Amino acid sequence: MxxxxxxxxxxxxxxxxxxxxxxxxxxxxxxxxxxxxxxxxxxxxxxxxxxxxxxxxxxxxxxxxxxxxxxxxxxxxxxxxxxxxxxxxxxxxxxxxxxxxxxxxxxxxxxxxxxxxxxxxxxxxxxxxxxxxxxxxxxxxxxxxxxxxxxxxxxxxxxxxxxxxxxxxxxxxxxxxxxxxxxxxxxxxxxxxxxxxxxxxxxxxxxxxxxxRPGSSGKPVAPGTLAAHYAPRTPLRVGDGAEPAAGDGARRGLLAFRERPAGGDWAAVEVLSPGGDLTVAAARLFDALHRLDAAGVTEIVAERVPDVGVGRAVNDRLGRAAATWRSDG
CATH class of the missing domain: 3.90.870.10 (DHBP synthase)
Structure with a gap:
């Protein structure tokens, strides 16, 4: 190649x-x-x-x-x-x-x-x-x-x-x-x-x-339906931006929906939509994850968005990305 x-x-x-x-x-x-x-x-x-x-x-x-x-x-x-x-x-x-x-x-x-x-x-x-x-x-x-x-x-x-x-x-x-x-x-x-x-x-x-009926654990019947997919190179889990600092010295990145949290010890933060617009959040999702992936963090914590409209697809992608790391770990 x-x-x-x-x-x-x-x-x-x-x-x-x-x-x-x-x-x-x-x-x-x-x-x-x-x-x-x-x-x-x-x-x-x-x-x-x-x-x-x-x-x-x-x-x-x-x-x-x-x-x-x-x-x-x-x-x-x-x-x-x-x-x-x-x-x-x-x-x-x-x-x-x-x-x-x-x-x-x-x-x-x-x-x-x-x-x-x-x-x-x-x-x-x-x-x-x-x-x-x-x-x-x-x-x-x-x-x-x-x-x-x-x-x-x-x-x-x-x-x-x-x-x-x-x-x-x-x-x-x-x-x-x-x-x-x-x-x-x-x-x-x-x-x-x-x-x-x-x-x-x-x-x-x-x-x-x-x-x-999204998702496939075996041979896909349509593209992009494998349970583990759409993943950054950096381990990702779905979590909460308000969670307290872990105190272990790790460099964590946060993918937030609406705002940067006041607390937490985040090495990098990407906010999808300060106005809470799910269409904007979807448009920025992969671009923001690319930036976090390049930020030198050891883990990405991603907040779920409201599970309505295109937000369902955003949460679907986050879940599949996290499943990649669960299946590898």
Missing amino acids: STGSPRVLPVESGIAEAASVLRAGGLVAFPTETVYGLGANALDARAAARIFEAKQRPSFDPLITHLADAADLAGLVGPVPGAVAALAERFWPGPLTLIVDRPAAIPPIVTSGLESMAVRVPDEASARALIAAAGVPVAAPSANRFGQLSPTRAEHVVAGLGGAVDVVLDGGPTRCGIESTIVDARGGRPVVLRLGALPVETLVEAVGPVTV
Whole structure:
């Protein structure tokens, strides 16, 4: 695997070159509204294999295929179930990934051998322009090493993947800062397989009752659903910023929701949203964890946020990050 540096191009001027790299079987990291994706031609099994190699991603964890336009879905997969089509019409482009049956054109490596496929249309104009310019659907998980913090800035991608990626399109920080919500509605009633940037409450308002079934202890049926995931290199646990100093001389970092606590012996503190806005907290989550990870602390203590709206997805990511260290310890 290359240890050099990728070409970093401004997203405004780099789309044509990046599209050419995708058509040639290369890897392109690009911003979406959620996080930066690591893209390859979804019709090319060898290109998709490069994603797994670059990320050191296990072959059992499927990828999300990205389209330039909702109208492209039927052309790729054929007839779309009514409930799936209704969700696509309501929420695409946007941070909603839908499960459909895998078409023959998509090689099995993209879906990790599953007969289903995860697909979405991103709500980021430059991402859609890139996919349209490439002229192919683009398979793209988050542009980071498997199981580690998702990237919300181009510099996160460069630091994490280096020369394993050919081109990085720099579009600045992503807007949502947290991955898409994944829903399987092929059976009629939608089943939420991964909490994400589209809140469950918004789905319920649009389509009625849904089943929430995130998480996987075995082979995933959708991307990003392993119990241990989204982790910093520094051990993380979910705790309370008001807890007293441990008195052991350890350098601890705090990820706080609304404010820096008056007490405690914190070597570094990141506040997600002084105003208590959960959308802002989600947008800042991974960026703040990247900063704490680089701060030289020995442990990160993360406060849970209110478990409503997108806060449920924030708490989901914190729980999976903490589970990584519980399972390692």
